[in-house]
Amino acid sequence: MGLLTYPAYSRAFSLSASNDVIIGHNSHRYKVDLNWGNLDPLQTPVQDCHEMAQDSKGRIVLLTNHTKNNVIVYDKSGKLLETWGTEYPGAHGLTLVKENGTDFLLISDYERHQIIKTTIDGKVVMTIDYPEETGKYKTKEEFKPTETTVTENGDIYVADGYGNQHILHYNHKGELLNYFGGRGTDNGQFLNAHGICYDNRDSNNPSLLVSAREMNVLKRFSLNGEFLESIAVPGALICRPVIHKNDIYFAVLRSKSAAQSDSGFILIMNENNEVVSCPGATGPSYEGNELQELYQTIRLFRHPHDVCIDNDENMYVAQWNSGQTYPIKLVRV
C-alpha cells in the first residue's frame, strides 16, 4: 500500500507555500493574527480597546473603557495574565512611565476629566484635575484629556483632545508649568488634538509630536510650545504617534472620504517622517514632496485606535467601535 504517496504526505511538502496574506509596504510588512488575545467576553469583556503599551517585563497592557476590567494584561502570545481597574469609565490614553527602574501608568480619562497615575498593578499614586488656573476652562467638564507623554525629567504633557484642545505641561508632581494650543486652524492650534508623543530621536533637539486628527496633520512643537512644523497625511485620521526605534507608527481611525466609517488602517513613517508603509491601505506615494491621499483598500481594520510595537517588531492594534473585539496582532515578515 503506497502510504507515502497518500496526499497527506505530498501536502507536507507544500506546507511552506502557505496562503497567509501579507499587508503593508516596503520595509514594514505583516501577517495578520485575528485570534491573538481573544478572551471570554463574559469573563473579561472589552468595550472600546483604546490604547496599549508594553511594560518593562515585556507584557502587553491594554486599556479599555469597560469598567469590569479597565486594564487587561497579556503576554506576547496573547495569554491573559491579569486584569484590574473598575473606576475608569472614560479610559482613553495609556502611557508607560519608567521611574528609576519602576513602571507606572498614566491613564487619561475623558469622562472623569482627569489624568490618573497608577502603579503597574493599579494603585493610584497621583491625579491631575482640570487646569483651572489657565483661565481657559469654565468647568471641569470642558477638560476631556485623551493622551499624555512624559520626558526624561518626568515632565508630563497632556493633550486635551476631546476638550478645549490645549496642550498642558506639568512637572512630575503634577504642577502646571505651561500651556499652549487651543481650538482652531492656525499653525499652533488643533482640531482634535488626539495624541501626543515626546520625540527624542534627535537627542540634541527633542520635541513634541501632536496629532490633529480631524485635520489629517501631525504637528511638531518645541518643549516650550513653539510651533515648528506640520506634516500632512492626506486622508488619514491619525490617532496618537507611537515612536519605536526610529519610526513613528499610527493607528488611523478612518479614511477621510470613504463610503464607510469603519475604514481605518495603519500608517508608518520613517526617521525622516516620510510615510513608508500603510498596512490595510493604499501604498504611500509622493508626487514631489506631496503625499497622495491615503485610503483603506481591504476591509480588515474597523476603527483602529492605537498601536503598540513590541521588542520583536510585532504590532498590536487596539480598535474603537469594532463590535467589542480584542486587539489584532500583526507579525512582521
Add this chain to the structure above:
Amino acid sequence: MRTALIFSLLVACLGCSEKKESTFVQEQAIPLTQPRIQTTNQMIDSTVTITADLRMEGVELRYTSDGSEPTMASSLYYAPIVTDHPGTYSFRAFHPHWKPSETASITVYEKGHIPTRTAWQTQANAQYPGMGTGTLVNNTKASLSFRDKQWVGFDTIASATAYFENKPFIKKMTVSYLFDTKSWIFPPEKVMVSINEKDTITMDIPLASETDPAGLRDIGISINQEVSSIKIQLYPTAQLPEWHPGKGNKAWLFMDEWIFN
C-alpha cells in the same frame, strides 16, 4: 474489514494533523474595500466621465452599466468611462488574494426639463436649506455627505408646485434622495403628485430595512403627458422603525434633485 477501517481512520487523522491551520489570515478571507467612484456630473448634458479607483497592486476593477452586479466576467475597467447613456454604473474590485469587494454604484441621469417657476407651499428645515428654493431643479447632484449644500432637508411635508410654460411632454419624474439611517435620514413614506391640477398619483414607499447600505436613491414616477403644472408632496417617515436607535421619532427627508424627463 475492521482493520481496514482503523487503518483508514488513522490515515485520515494523519491528514488532519498535517493540515494544521495557520493562525494567520488566509487568502480570500477578507474582502477588498469598494472602489471609489467619481463622475464629472450626474446629469448628462453631452457626456459625463466616470472614474473608478482602488489603488492597490494586483487589483482588477470590473463594471456593468445595466444595474447588475459585476462579476469576474464583466467588462474590465482600465480607463475613465466617457458616456452619454443614462443608467447605473456598478464597479467591483477583484484580487487573487482577497475576496471581491462590495459593489459601488453611481447613477447618471438624463438632464431634464427645468420648470419655468417653482412655488413652495412648505419650507425646508432652517438648518438644511440647500442653496435655496432652486436647489432641487438646478441639475446638480449632491454627494453622500448630508452637509453638502446640494441637499435640502425636511422634517415636515415637502410640498411644491412646478410650472412649465411650454407644456413639455414629460414621461417620467425622478425624485432623488439620500438614504443614511445612521444620520436619521430615510426615504419618504408617501409621495403624492397632482398633474395639471387633475390627475393625482399616490405612491407608498416601503419602509427601509436595517441592513440597507447608505447611498443615493431615487423614486421614479410615470407621468406620460404634457404638463403645465405638477404639484409634488413628499411625506417624511413619521416614525423611525423599531430597529432604529431613535425609534418612534420622526425621520429626516433629504432630497437633491427633481428631474423631469
